[in-house]
Each structure stands twice: as structure tokens, then as C-alpha cells.
Amino acid sequence: MLGEHGGRARILARLGPDAADPLDEVLNAALSYESRHPPSLQGFVHWLRRGGAEVKREAESGADAVRLMTAHGSKGLQAPIVILPDVGSGRGEKPVRWNEAEPPLPYWAPRNRKDFFAPAWTTLMEADNAAREAEENRLLYVALTRAEDRLLVCAWGEPKPGSWYDLVAQGFARLEGAEEMPFAPEEFGAPPMASFAGPLRRLASAQAAPPRAESEPEHPGEEGPLPEWIHRPAAPESEALTLSPPPCPARRRPPPPPRMAAPTRRASASAAAG
Incomplete structure (x- = not known):
């Protein structure tokens, strides 16, 4: 690296x-x-x-770039323009559910066979769906409140009932001053083969705060010439020595007994004379 x-x-x-x-x-x-x-x-x-x-x-970044973030990761952040693509929500089908008893007990039911759903399973499934829907609504609130100036909400395909796009569309229908018009992708710079469909719902409001002046990026001073050593590859590292631990004392062979020297003939004769 x-x-x-x-x-x-x-x-x-x-x-x-x-x-x-x-x-x-x-x-x-x-x-x-x-x-x-x-x-x-x-x-x-x-x-x-x-x-x-x-x-x-860092929470705030002044870089002129597009950041891809999840609704969880955008908490506490703001941006001048926020695009919210509704990619749909996950499916809540689970073959096994756990209740909150002590100890927790598992409940199982076959998928797509509602005639096999027991009353306890149905109650537990409705509670899980309600908690999941409440969490989705909290995430939608976080996503809608991240924009400073403009908020674009999009949907892929046909929006499903209860999706984020469907909830935003229902809210637009109750807003005063919201207008609905045909959607022309070419006016937004889309290529001719774009197959985007409308309608376009829009709510415009007057600028309440003074526009924020764009800060020019700081340009460093003139860069000097690079040193000569920066173009040379680094010297190869020395090979590390392989150190082996000493053998276990229990596995060491006992040292051989000292060898006894044979007695000389002169020593044997003196011993006999004595």
C-alpha cells in the first residue's frame, strides 16, 4: 500500500x-x-x-462532491441538495419469530400459507410489522430533514402503497401551494433515451435566509521540485532471522556417563606389592 x-x-x-x-x-x-x-x-x-x-x-465536510449515505449515516448532517431515491423497503417475512417471554420462545409458520398461521403467530407478526413500520417512519423523517435548500424524492418503478414515495405523495396532496405538472426529463439534462415517467409534484418557497457565499478553495503556494530520492525505489529490507526456541528439557537426552580410564600395569603392580 x-x-x-x-x-x-x-x-x-x-x-x-x-x-x-x-x-x-x-x-x-x-x-x-x-x-x-x-x-x-x-x-x-x-x-x-x-x-x-x-x-x-467528520460530521461536516466542505468538499465539492456527491456523498452516498444511508438514512442512518446521515443523522446530524445537512447538505444544500439532498436526493432521496426510494429503493423500497426490505421484506418482513420471517419463518421464525421470537416472543418477549422469559425464556424467549420461538414461533414457526410456513411461508405463504396463512391458513397455517396460529393466533399466537399472527399476534407476534402484527407486533413486529408495527415496530418495523414505526422505525421506517423515523428514518423517513431523518431523510426528509437533511436538505438545506432542495429536496428531491424519487421512486423506481411503480411505487408501492406504504413506500416512502407514496407517503411523501400523500403529504404533498395536503400541502397548500403544491402543484402537479408533467415531467419532462430533457429539461433536467436527461439523455433522449431516458424513460422516466411523471407526474412531477413540486412545492416552491421563497428564499428566507440570505444566500451563502461559496468559499473558494484554498490554493497552496507554488510547489517546489521534488527531491531526487523520491523517484528511487526503497532499498530491500533485510531478511529477518529465524529464531527457534530451545527444545523442551523433558525431551533432552541425558548426557552419557564419563568414560573410566583403564588402569596401567605399573599401578596394578604397586597395588599388589602393598
Whole structure:
């Protein structure tokens, strides 16, 4: 990533500047693991998975860029223009549901066979659907209140009853001053083969706050020439020495007994004379 192949620069060129924070966190985690544990790629990956670290970016960013975010991730943020594409909600069908008894008990029912639904299963399913719908409404409120100047709400295909687009359309019908007109995609710069369909519902309001002046990006001073060493590849690292632990004492062979020297003939004769 930081070597001569320029992995970091390529990732930033492909994913944009928002990828800098996750890259920095991975490098910091690698340095932290290296200082505490023996070098091991498998051990580092396992350590990352068990850690569960989260990367939190700055709440406000003045970069002139489009940010793709979820409704959960946009809490506390605002932008001049917010586009809300209604991609639909997840399906709430679950073959197994758990009640809130102590201990929790599982309930099972076959899918798409309502004639097999027991009363306890039906009650539990209705409670789960009500809680899920309340959470969807809270997320819709968060998404609708992120725009400073303009809010665009779109739908893909035919909006389903109860979808975010359907709820916003019902709210538009009760607003004073909302107008409905044919939708012309070419007026918004869409290509001729675009198959977008209307209608277009619009609510315009007068500018209440003074327009905010756009700040010009700060240009750094003239860059000097790069040093000569920056174009040279880094020197190869020295191979690490392989250190093996000493064998277990229990597995060591006992040392051989000392060898006894044979007595000489002179020593044997003196012993006999005595």
C-alpha cells in the first residue's frame, strides 16, 4: 500500500478522498498489531475481526462532491441538495419469530400459507410489522430533514402503497401551494433515451435566509521540485532471522556417563606389592 507500486494513491484515485480515513485506520491498526504481536497476516486479520473497530468521519465536510449515505449515516448532517431515491423497503417475512417471554420462545409458520398461521403467530407478526413500520417512519423523517435548500424524492418503478414515495405523495396532496405538472426529463439534462415517467409534484418557497457565499478553495503556494530520492525505489529490507526456541528439557537426552580410564600395569603392580 505504501510501497513503490503506489497502492494508496490508486485506491484514492478509484474511490475518492473518502477512502483516506479507512486506509489510515488500517495502517494504524497494522502498526499497533506489529508492536504487540508477532508478525502474522492471518493473526492480523483475526485480530481485526475480533476488534470490531468503527471508522467515524467528520460530521461536516466542505468538499465539492456527491456523498452516498444511508438514512442512518446521515443523522446530524445537512447538505444544500439532498436526493432521496426510494429503493423500497426490505421484506418482513420471517419463518421464525421470537416472543418477549422469559425464556424467549420461538414461533414457526410456513411461508405463504396463512391458513397455517396460529393466533399466537399472527399476534407476534402484527407486533413486529408495527415496530418495523414505526422505525421506517423515523428514518423517513431523518431523510426528509437533511436538505438545506432542495429536496428531491424519487421512486423506481411503480411505487408501492406504504413506500416512502407514496407517503411523501400523500403529504404533498395536503400541502397548500403544491402543484402537479408533467415531467419532462430533457429539461433536467436527461439523455433522449431516458424513460422516466411523471407526474412531477413540486412545492416552491421563497428564499428566507440570505444566500451563502461559496468559499473558494484554498490554493497552496507554488510547489517546489521534488527531491531526487523520491523517484528511487526503497532499498530491500533485510531478511529477518529465524529464531527457534530451545527444545523442551523433558525431551533432552541425558548426557552419557564419563568414560573410566583403564588402569596401567605399573599401578596394578604397586597395588599388589602393598
